[in-house]
Amino acid sequence: MTDTPPIEYAFPDLRRWEKGAAPYIHVLESGKPGPTVMVTALTHGNEVSGAVAVDALLAAGLRPRQGTLIFSFNNIDAYHSFDPKTPFKSRMVDEDFNRVWGRLDQPATTVETRRAEIVRPFVERADLLLDLHSMHDDCVPLMLAGPLDKGTAFAKKIGTPIDIIRDAGHAAGMRMRDYGGFGEPASPKNALLIETGQHWRASSVTVAKDVTARFLVETGVVEAADLPADWRQPSPPTQRVVEVTHAIATQRGNFVAARRFEGQEVIAKAGTVLGHDDDEAVTTPYDNCVLVMPSSNRPLRPGVTVVRLGRLI
Ligand SMILES: [Zn+2]
Structure with a gap:
């Protein structure tokens, strides 16, 4: 983008x-x-x-x-x-x-x-x-x-x-x-x-x-x-609750994503490489890990959160 x-x-x-x-x-x-x-x-x-x-x-x-x-x-x-x-x-x-x-x-x-x-x-x-x-x-x-x-x-x-x-x-x-x-x-x-x-x-x-x-x-x-009649939209069939467990920040702004990630994308396998921060691999800590608001697709300043990781509960 x-x-x-x-x-x-x-x-x-x-x-x-x-x-x-x-x-x-x-x-x-x-x-x-x-x-x-x-x-x-x-x-x-x-x-x-x-x-x-x-x-x-x-x-x-x-x-x-x-x-x-x-x-x-x-x-x-x-x-x-x-x-x-x-x-x-x-x-x-x-x-x-x-x-x-x-x-x-x-x-x-x-x-x-x-x-x-x-x-x-x-x-x-x-x-x-x-x-x-x-x-x-x-x-x-x-x-x-x-x-x-x-x-x-x-x-x-x-x-x-x-x-x-x-x-x-x-x-x-x-x-x-x-x-x-x-x-x-x-x-x-x-x-x-x-x-x-x-x-x-x-x-x-x-x-x-x-x-x-x-x-x-x-x-x-x-x-x-x-309220305006056209504001209300159809409800989604279900909602899901994601508990944030980790916030991944880039140390010096050098995070490189393994690929483009979508918001709340679910990564099936623990240990999947999300990217590298100063050449250090960042991996998912558990199965079915949700990527909350990934900003991994663009350059970031040092210390900024790249993505938050969450568990479906
Ligand atoms: Zn805001």
Whole structure:
């Protein structure tokens, strides 16, 4: 895949949503008891499919029937820095917004930590959170359900996509979806993170709308008839749960894949060579090993995760 894949849909003009409960954050109250439900887009600034869905719901004037509905465009500064000549750069401004959630007690010195301080009270208020992401590589969608049983159970209730990934996140820092009660087994709070597909594929917008619609109806804040009729897509016949066991990082950015791998491809035999990192063979540790979001098909910086390995459970 080239460095600049085609952009298959129009990016929304979000400046009309600047004025809200906080910049680019909108809180819709039903006035009736019920859960506080939050949908976030642009946690990574170039992951625009979710922003299309949130923009459309705000434009349609969607209101919750019970509880509270919160919409946020998280890393809006990164989004507004988009340059079609270097489209991957607008993922962030100073650092990854989705790795700062374990150190918000420290002084905010970056665009992302300052923005996280603004977003945080809304995240803390939310009982249920859907964070809309997409992928650098052209992989099939997946739901990152976090490490807990409650996340997997919630992902099954949503009913799509096929792959539910149980994972503990990243050594580089806590994700928003694991923050506070979302990461506590005993808390009723719950969060999901959808990876809709490649950032700029039209199909990623379809997935973002489908999952957002399913999530909102599942939470009970709206009814299916409140949402655009064409958002909901057919459910896959089954879902499967993949538990991430290993993260393979490239030491010095010299990983060479044995071949091109597809997202969530299953490698039947333990010991299969996935590639070489500085001439050292990287092999599958067990039979039926799932390659979660392989980014092994392109050059990577030192230390970056090439692929995560998972077991079907
Ligand atoms: Zn992302």
